[in-house]
Amino acid sequence: MAAWFFSEWPWYVAGPVIGLFVPALLLVGNKVFGISSNLRHICSALVPTKLEYFRYNWKSAGLWNLVFLAGVFIGGFLASHWAPPHDIAISLATKAALAQLGIHDLSGVAPHQIFTWQALFTLRGFVSVIVGGFLVGFGTAYAGGCTSGHAISGLANFELPSLIAVLGFFAGGLAATFFILPHLL
Amino acid sequence: MTTKLQIEKEGSGKAEGRPVFLLVYLLLGIAFGIVLTRAEVLSWFRIQEMFRFQSFRMYGIIGSAIATAALSIALIKKSRLKSGSAEMIAIPKKTLGTGARYAVGGTIFGLGWALTGACPGPLFALVGNGVSVMAVAVLSALIGTWVYGFLRPRLPH
Numbered sequence: 001m002a003a004w005f006f007s008e009w010p011w012y013v014a015g016p017v018i019g020l021f022v023p024a025l026l027l028v029g030n031k032v033f034g035i036s037s038n039l040r041h042i043c044s045a046l047v048p049t050k051l052e053y054f055r056y057n058w059k060s061a062g063l064w065n066l067v068f069l070a071g072v073f074i075g076g077f078l079a080s081h082w083a084p085p086h087d088i089a090i091s092l093a094t095k096a097a098l099a100q101l102g103i104h105d106l107s108g109v110a111p112h113q114i115f116t117w118q119a120l121f122t123l124r125g126f127v128s129v130i131v132g133g134f135l136v137g138f139g140t141a142y143a144g145g146c147t148s149g150h151a152i153s154g155l156a157n158f159e160l161p162s163l164i165a166v167l168g169f170f171a172g173g174l175a176a177t178f179f180i181l182p183h184l185l
Numbered sequence: 186m187t188t189k190l191q192i193e194k195e196g197s198g199k200a201e202g203r204p205v206f207l208l209v210y211l212l213l214g215i216a217f218g219i220v221l222t223r224a225e226v227l228s229w230f231r232i233q234e235m236f237r238f239q240s241f242r243m244y245g246i247i248g249s250a251i252a253t254a255a256l257s258i259a260l261i262k263k264s265r266l267k268s269g270s271a272e273m274i275a276i277p278k279k280t281l282g283t284g285a286r287y288a289v290g291g292t293i294f295g296l297g298w299a300l301t302g303a304c305p306g307p308l309f310a311l312v313g314n315g316v317s318v319m320a321v322a323v324l325s326a327l328i329g330t331w332v333y334g335f336l337r338p339r340l341p342h
Contacts, residue, residue, distance in 0.1 A: 011245030014224035018246065019253025021217055026261060028209050030268040032276055033254075035306040039330040053334035064210045071214020072306055076313025078215065079222035088230040093239040098230075109222075110229040110302055110316055117318050125318075132300030133308070133322030137329025139294025140305060142340065143287055144279065146294060147304040150287075151247060154279065156254035161279040165291035170236075172295020177236040180300070 006083045022153055031064055034149025036140035038062065038069045101185040114185070124184050143168065206270065221310045229302025236299055285341040297329075 009017075025031040041062035044054040087107050095106065103111050112119075119125035140146040143165045145154060151169065154162025221227045226246060235243035261274050268274050281287075298304055301322050303311055308326065311319040333340075 009224050011242045012249055014220070014226070015246040015249030016253040017220055018217075018224065018226075019250035020257065021213065022254035023257035023261060024213055025210075026258070026274050026276070027266065027268055028213070029206060029270045030272040030274050031210075035304070035309075039305065039326055040334075042327055043331050043334065047331060049331075049334070051334045051337075053337050054331075064207065067207045067210045068214035068217070069306075069309055071211045071216075072218040072221070073309045073313040074211075075215040075218020075220075076222050076227070076310030077218075077315075078313075079219040080314040083223070088225055088228045090230045090234045091239045094230070094234040094237055097237055097239070098233065106230065108316075109225070109227060109314055110311065110319075115229070115302075115316055115318055120318055120321060128300050128302075129318060129322045130325045132297045133325030134329040134332075135293050135297030136301055136303075136305060136308065136322070137297075137326030137331075138333045139290050139292070139297055139329070140326075141330040141333035142290025143294055144290070146306075147247075147298075148306055150291070152250050152254055153276070155251045156258055157276050157278075158255070159279055161281050161284065161287045164284050164287035165294075168288050168291020168293075169295040169298060172292040172297075173232075173236045173299040174295075175292075176296045176299035177233065180296070 008089060019152065019156070022156060025068075029064060032149070033153045034065075034145055035069065035072070036146040036149060038065050039137050040141060041066055101181060103185060127180075127184055139172070209269075217306065218310045218313060221307055222314060227303055227307030227310050227314070232299065232302045282342045289341070297326075 022033045025033050040054070041058045043049075044056065044058040044062075045066075047054065049055075085108070088109065090106070098104075098106070098111075103113055105112050114124055114128050116125070120129055136146075140149075143150065145162070145165060147169070150162040150165040155166060224246060225231050226243065231243055234240045258276065266274055294304075301308065301319075303319070303322070305326065308319055308323050312323065
């Protein structure tokens with residue numbers, strides 16, 4: 001593998017590569033790039049229910065996407081094993097802001113002070129993982145998409161609903177960052 | 186013309202079921218998981234940096250991803266390409282309704298995005314990265330989606 005693969009990807013490489021998944025899926029099978037609908041497919045496949053929202057043929061609608069999602073998991077595994085783990089080179093300003101919140105261990109992809117099994121039973125671990133996960137699942141289902149479906153596929157297709165959704169993503173993200181995290185961490 | 190379209194649709198249905206298509210989706214998914222990891226967009230630290238406006242990086246990534254996708258979609262539409270499954274490529278437009286679902290649902294997801302530091306794709310890629318506690322976040326997200334399905338008839342859309 002080339003050395004560039006293991007070094008930090010600049011934004012102008014990472015962004016276009018991510019964007020190319022939209023035409024790739026369209027060209028292969030006329031599929032719209034969007035991850036969060038998989039959560040609905042999994043519910044539909046695993047949880048027996050009378051709820052109308054989950055009563056559809058998940059195999060014909062979403063088997064391709066579930067297979068894609070399995071790949072995302074495998075890809076995450078492969079990438080983290082090929083390349084030596086390194087710290088994320090965040091800006092000095094962010095390091096200082098996190099230090100003020102008490103986050104001093106900046107190793108790994110996510111802070112060990114929050115995202116470990118031991119921390120799960122602390123307030124910050126519980127809110128970050130369990131409440132945060134719930135909001136991701138509820139919010140993406142309500143909004144009908146996430147970063148991939150709305151921010152990338154939707155905005156690239158110039159759709160107003162996706163613009164509203166993305167403004168919502170940032171409103172929520174800013175509120176959590178500046179009003180919840182300071183009390184939580 | 187109608188007959189031809191129908192045949193194409195049936196043909197595409199058959200093609201879709203072929204394992205070779207699923208293999209392509211699997212390989213694309215693996216590539217996406219690798220990209221999410223190498224681009225560091227699955228990192229809680231990068232998401233914090235973004236929401237604190239302390240680096241251009243995430244905005245550059247998302248912006249150039251949208252530009253690349255938009256250019257590709259325009260080219261595909263202009264050339265009237267068919268997909269590998271022999272369908273005319275078309276992206277169904279979302280219906281606006283009152284817009285409430287996008288504003289409220291989007292804000293709720295945004296809260297979760299900043300708290301977990303991950304959107305749905307990265308949640309799964311993080312479990313692959315060895316942040317095994319994120320499996321709990323995935324389970325929680327499934328419960329969240331189920332609760333939405335339960336409350337759906339009573340929510341504004």
